[in-house]
Amino acid sequence: MNISIFGLGYVGCVSVGCLAKNGHHVIGVDVSQTKVDQINAGKATIIEKDIDHIIADQRAKGNIEATTDSKEAILKTDISIIAVGTPSSDKGHLNLSYIFKVAEIAGLGIKEKKDFHVIAIRSTIMPGTCDKFASIVEEVSGKKRNVDFAIVDNPEFLREGTAVDDYYNPPLTLIGSDNADAAEKVASLYRQLPGEVIVTDLKIAEIMKYVNNTFHALKISFGNEVGNICAEMGIDSHKVMEIFCKDKQLNISPYYFKPGFAFGGSCLPKDLKGLQTLAHDLYVNVPVIESINKSNELQINRAVELIQHTEKKRIGFLGLSFKAGTDDLRNSPAVTVVETLLGKGYEVKIYDKNIYLSNLTGTNKAYIDHHIPHLSKLMVSDINELGKDVDVIVINNKEKEYLEVLEKTPDTTVIVDMVRLPEALRAKKNYKGINW
Ligand SMILES: NC(=O)c1ccc[n+]([C@@H]2O[C@H](COP(=O)([O-])OP(=O)(O)OC[C@H]3O[C@@H](n4cnc5c(N)ncnc54)[C@H](O)[C@@H]3O)[C@@H](O)[C@H]2O)c1
The missing domain is CATH 3.40.50.720 (NAD(P)-binding Rossmann-like Domain)
Known part of the structure; x- marks a missing residue:
């Protein structure tokens, strides 16, 4: 040519x-x-x-x-x-x-x-x-x-x-x-x-190089901050990152690379805080690591704002735990969203197939008692009850039966999606994705 x-x-x-x-x-x-x-x-x-x-x-x-x-x-x-x-x-x-x-x-x-x-x-x-x-x-x-x-x-x-x-x-x-x-x-x-x-699409290709290079810069800075912490403790940082890179399932993999809602649960927030505090005690500056939690809080705020922008007051939640398939409510970002909405005078109903309040024990129960003490009054036991008397449904866990409920919701109900629903549901009128 x-x-x-x-x-x-x-x-x-x-x-x-x-x-x-x-x-x-x-x-x-x-x-x-x-x-x-x-x-x-x-x-x-x-x-x-x-x-x-x-x-x-x-x-x-x-x-x-x-x-x-x-x-x-x-x-x-x-x-x-x-x-x-x-x-x-x-x-x-x-x-x-x-x-x-x-x-x-x-x-x-x-x-x-x-x-x-x-x-x-x-x-x-x-x-x-x-x-x-x-x-x-x-x-x-x-x-x-x-x-x-x-x-x-x-x-x-x-x-x-x-x-x-x-x-x-x-x-x-x-x-x-x-x-x-x-x-x-x-x-x-x-x-x-x-x-x-x-x-x-043209715009996808146009933004790609920025996404790539910013990630490359992030990789370098993350590796350097881990290195700086390790060096202060006499740990060989290269051996640490060598082993880190061997995990191709969770570390060097597409896992966790899906835009969506904030992270939560009993491990990520706790261990992030742990490494941050360790760095602090060693007088090592780790601005990249420190910014992670701030970014996560902003993602929770974004969800609250998305719900507020619907200008509706009756909100239903499908799923409250930090991910599907668990009843762990500790540091679940959805709990923070519910807590914030209640504080602002919203009416909230929740269905979560994995949560039986009577079965919650230990730190999980203590966490929810502290954040949403009257949770039992908000929970509905029948999934079909959730769609009634709410104007917005926030989908927080991708469980099969939740999707079936959403298929049946009338077009007047706003769907706020934290989990990237299948295409057919994303095409529904009054659908809003958190960052797509
Ligand atoms: N350098 C890299 O490693 C690299 C890698 C990937 C992408 N890029 C991107 O590719 C682009 C080019 O980068 P580069 O490093 O080759 O740039 P460069 O500065 O080395 O070369 C650019 C050339 O364009 C010429 N030029 C300017 N106006 C012109 C015009 N009107 N008509 C004809 N020539 C003109 C300049 O005289 C210069 O020779 C940039 O957008 C850069 O970000 C660069």
Whole structure:
């Protein structure tokens, strides 16, 4: 395929070389005459393992050229890949001015182009950028999105230092698109590469890189804080994290990575507090670990606010324990929500198939007696009773029979979902998910 690549920095230079090596004809475009001259002289614009040989070899074979003439590059190619910089502004926002400048330039090329043109944005961009890019192209070119051209988001996952190796071994290839043909055309560029090709919504692809990199930063800071605590106690932090990483069921796994309600129960809050206090006693600052509980409290507030925004006063709860299949009420975030609502004058009814008040004992009973002393007056023993005389049902545990009740609720009842109900229930009128 004939490809133009805008931006001959780290991402652009690697893409020029690797796509040419994979059999494409590539035109590199940059505003820097120096970088254009470097590529035309068969030299890489960056210092990176293997890329200098690849550029030299592919240039010698005639598979690569470079220019400052953007319009010409658009006219001569089927796809344009955008790899210009997206640095931070002084206030921490993303500076997208280079991206939008390219949109104007691309518009000028597309104005004169007869064939359909695909633009794949490889730079890291905020959700909504592809739409704005497309409207600039439409305005400048007078052409129509998805009729004359398409915009696809195709984030790059390479790391400097191992960029060529990362290019050929991506964890996955991500394509955000509202145009199936354009997505297919971009996917075909990476046919030789391993890893799953995921085609998804534009905004999902656009936010992905931020989610990935923020998580990577979180991993580093978490590892460092654990290391700092261990070091103060003479514990080998590397051995600790090595063992930590061996647990592929709960630690390094998709488990717990589902957006939803706050955590609770008798272990997570207690042990989090324990590690925090240990760090405190050792005079070790652990701001990341300390922020976890704050974040959890905010998630409980979010649930209360979601219920308040329904502007209804009679609230039913399906499930009160911190997760399905248990009667453990200790530190259940739903208990805090109920307690808060009662304090604000709401009427509350609760059904939980696992809770028999007469069977509650020990710290579990003490906890609930302290937080909701008159819980027995709020509980209903028949699940079908719950739907009567309430305007809102909050679903807090995903039990099969709870879902059956929700299927039957009238559309006038608001469903507030903490557990991500199945799609059919999410489609109900007056449905609200906590964070989806
Ligand atoms: N560097 C990385 O490791 C890496 C990895 C993944 C994603 N990214 C993302 O990819 C994007 C590019 O990063 P980079 O490190 O390659 O940037 P870079 O600063 O090295 O290169 C950007 C290039 O774009 C050129 N440019 C600017 N305006 C232009 C225009 N109108 N037309 C043509 N060229 C223009 C600049 O002259 C420069 O050569 C960024 O969004 C970055 O966040 C970077």
